Amino acid sequence: MSTITRLYDTHTEAMDAVSALEAAGFGAADISVISNNADNWHESHRHHGRSPGDMNGDGENDVAEGAGKGAATGGALGVGAGVLAGLGMLAVPGLGPVVAAGWLASAAVAGAAGAAAGGAVGGILGALKEAGHDDDDAHVYAEGVRRGGTLVSVRVNETERARAQAILDESRGWDAAARGAAYRQTGWTRFDPAGAPYTTDEIAAERARYR
Numbered sequence: 001m002s003t004i005t006r007l008y009d010t011h012t013e014a015m016d017a018v019s020a021l022e023a024a025g026f027g028a029a030d031i032s033v034i035s036n037n038a039d040n041w042h043e044s045h046r047h048h049g050r051s052p053g054d055m056n057g058d059g060e061n062d063v064a065e066g067a068g069k070g071a072a073t074g075g076a077l078g079v080g081a082g083v084l085a086g087l088g089m090l091a092v093p094g095l096g097p098v099v100a101a102g103w104l105a106s107a108a109v110a111g112a113a114g115a116a117a118g119g120a121v122g123g124i125l126g127a128l129k130e131a132g133h134d135d136d137d138a139h140v141y142a143e144g145v146r147r148g149g150t151l152v153s154v155r156v157n158e159t160e161r162a163r164a165q166a167i168l169d170e171s172r173g174w175d176a177a178a179r180g181a182a183y184r185q186t187g188w189t190r191f192d193p194a195g196a197p198y199t200t201d202e203i204a205a206e207r208a209r210y211r
Helices: 011-023 041-047 069-076 103-112 119-130 135-146 158-170 176-184 200-209
Strands: 002-008 031-036 088-092 096-102 150-156
Touching: 002 011, 002 135, 002 158, 002 176, 011 031, 011 150, 011 158, 031 103, 031 135, 096 103, 103 119, 103 150, 119 135, 135 150, 135 176, 150 158
Parallel strands: none
Antiparallel strands: 002 150, 031 096, 031 150, 088 096
16 A cells, blocks of 8 residues: 645645545545644534534535535535544644544554654654655645645555546645745745644735645
8 A cells, every 4th residue: 555645725625635536436444634724614614514523413514515526526425424524623733723534644643642742743744654755745744734734645555546646636736746845945944843833814825825
């Protein structure tokens, strides 16, 4: 198995990618999401209806339903019972409020269990590296979440790698090389676990920079 990760500038693009992966037959157990929530998108969905993680009702998934083209394919295939149904809140030092679900998020939390304040961030970096990403890529992806982005990771057999990569790229996903180059042009070098989380305004400006 190998891991493909892409960074999305908006959570809706990321949810489209998740829905497209599930529609293409990739299992929810092999998909993971880690998303910045500084703009409170997760709570906004909760306030407008059932939480994505609330499976006590009819299983409807507000996030998937609001994810543009992913809503149609995802809804038809019951995405409410997939990875998006497990989205929940995590407080991660250096990143601020994070919404996450799936194996990568679980690995990050497990890696930080019992650790001190900065451990959760180390958990995310450690989980990305354990999944097969090198140190530089792990730092870029962690920085991407800090700056308002959403990571979608999928574990695939080598024969399915090209198909999964095409799905992620079609949903406007960025790889670490492209986004890392953009970050370094502004003097960035490494993800700083002690850095303050980005504000909502800073995240809006960051997203606008890459549109």
